[in-house]
Amino acid sequence: MKYKSVKGMDDILPQDVWLWQELESRARKELESSGYVEIRTPILEETAVFIRGIGETTDIVTKEMFTFSDRKERSLTMRPEGTAPIVRSYIEHSLGNISPVLRLYYIGPMFRAERPQKGRSRQFHQIGVEVIGSFSPYADVEVLAQLDKLLKAFGLSGYVIKLNSLGCKSDKLKFTESLKQYLADKINLLCEDCRNRVGKNVLRVLDCKKESCTQAMRGAPNILDNMCLKCARHFEEVKSSLKALGINFQETKNLVRGLDYYTATVFEITHPALGTQDAIGAGGRYDNLIKDMGGECAGAVGYALGLERIILALKGHAARKPDRNVIYIATLGDAARLEGLKISESLKDGLALPNLVVLRDMGEASLKSQMRSADRQNAKVVIILGEDEMKEKKLTIKDMRPGGSQVSVAAELVVEEVRRILC
Ligand SMILES: [Zn+2]
Ligand SMILES: [Zn+2]
Known part of the structure; x- marks a missing residue:
């Protein structure tokens, strides 16, 4: 199903x-x-x-x-x-x-x-x-x-x-009457819908786009003359x-x-x-x-x-997808995954950036495949927390834009370093 x-x-x-x-x-x-x-x-x-x-x-x-x-x-x-x-x-x-x-x-x-x-x-x-x-x-x-x-x-x-x-209301009523009078001998020229409209909602005959009806309405009374x-x-x-x-x-x-x-x-x-x-x-x-x-x-x-x-x-003009500032946090292992969550919160709190999006992996894939995800999401910065980084209490920050470089910094400097890259 x-x-x-x-x-x-x-x-x-x-x-x-x-x-x-x-x-x-x-x-x-x-x-x-x-x-x-x-x-x-x-x-x-x-x-x-x-x-x-x-x-x-x-x-x-x-x-x-x-x-x-x-x-x-x-x-x-x-x-x-x-x-x-x-x-x-x-x-x-x-x-x-x-x-x-x-x-x-x-x-x-x-x-x-x-x-x-x-x-x-x-x-x-x-x-x-x-x-x-x-x-x-x-x-x-x-x-x-x-x-x-x-x-x-x-x-x-x-x-x-x-x-x-x-x-x-009374102008509309008067106009309705004069339209009905005008159409009295033209009913057969109208399309089926309009023939039904004459009794119930004759004004609608005016905006019928069918050729037969626009023809029949040539010479119809003007709404402004009844006002x-x-x-x-x-x-x-x-x-x-x-x-x-x-x-x-x-x-x-x-x-x-x-x-x-x-x-x-x-x-x-x-x-x-x-x-x-x-x-x-x-x-x-x-x-x-x-x-x-x-x-x-x-x-x-x-x-x-x-x-x-x-x-x-x-379609095709003026509507452009707003630019997102994506930061991707790639982690390996349970401890790094928790650390990544903390870093993600401090980045959101510490960076006053428009359209900031901090993405994290669930930490179950290899670093290589996490880097591919970061690429697909058009990440501007990737923060890597692997085994080495956890041991040294540091993290790697990679500037993903063309010509961007990679630095290793202490965890408490992460907000400052990312701001330097993005702002
Ligand atoms: Zn009036
Ligand atoms: Zn019609």
Whole structure:
């Protein structure tokens, strides 16, 4: 019997994990320096959180959730996205009391039962932010500016920020009606998916990429023509502020996003390296969600980035494995093995070196094979504790870099000597 991981749920292996850690640590640094605080919600939520939060007729809720009953027949769902659980937590713990405007971020796995394909797996990982407590267009601007900075901190270039506004709830409703009217005599021209969408989620017809549908939508009403003055002003403010900050964006009038909770500003970040499924992240405003889920009325805006997709977009450039300072301790015999453990601790305590890694053998192989291991690990320094060294209470320090030499020193001088070589 040979077991495999569940389809669409991949291991992140030791040889690849450094890139994940690197992106996560850059994100933490970037976001925390702007006052964002991490929140960690559970993987499982009551299914109702997502039905209420994301919307009953959305693709996620109707086709993509991992939902099951627990032993007491309660319906639970593995989170397909981060916003609904955070809003649930925000209301449950009255997080609005901490600060009138709360800046939150999260990093973690999400789950959707989609057909696995390049950059899209069933367990995928997101970095996201939510700013809760402001209706101001400057919250949108701050979030977008922060997002642009974060992508640059990842070393990413060539991405496009696509921007649109859906207007408020009543604007959306008006627009939905005028779209339905427009499509009334064109239903037969649409693809099967879109024919289903007309009744339930007609806005999604706008972002269908199928040729038949884009043809049929030529001449469709414009979302901006259905917008109230307040929403139009909000959108103008967002755009002019982004221009003033020098942040490039593309106004994209058929960008709607597949989640019901978005109102006003919506955006999507695409990257050409990803082909047809080119979104690396998306977000927008959700001013009704907190109230809809039982909280007090609060404006909110956020986004989520897909880590798998960012890694695809980064392939080949900017992501470089950080240089490690590896010291390898090779020992022979039980006494030397114990001494090696002591030396390893004093090196870690005594050397204030970035990316310091002290490796030790289990002391069961020959010195020769330990030297080979040191080489495979790209050790910069090898410390040898063999029979001779133990007898003379000394150790041998070998500088492994090209042209490096070898010295014999007393055990208490080891930190000083290694520092001399590496620093
Ligand atoms: Zn409006
Ligand atoms: Zn379609």
